Amino acid sequence: TASLADLSTPEEFRAASRAVAPERLRERLRISSDLGRQAEWLSRDIELGFDSIYLHNVDRDQEGFIEAFASRVLPSLR
Secondary structure: OOOHHHOOOHHHHHHHHOOOOHHHHHHHOOOOOOHHHHHHHHHHHHHOOOOOOOOOOOOOOHHHHHHHHHHHHHHHHO
8 A cells, every 4th residue: 555655646646545435534534615614623623722723625726715714714713
């Protein structure tokens, strides 16, 4: 089994991920396009004391992701 560090192209990553069922991802990752849900998760993390949180957007529209979070999620966390 290859590690992520061994995958050097999108094609290699796609091939390696074919065996991973979406249900397995949901067991280990927070997956949602619902910004309200994202805000709830982040609020709980902040309440638990996290002072650094890293977000990853898998969509190609990175600018849209940043704008949506800036206008609809971050204000609810202040």
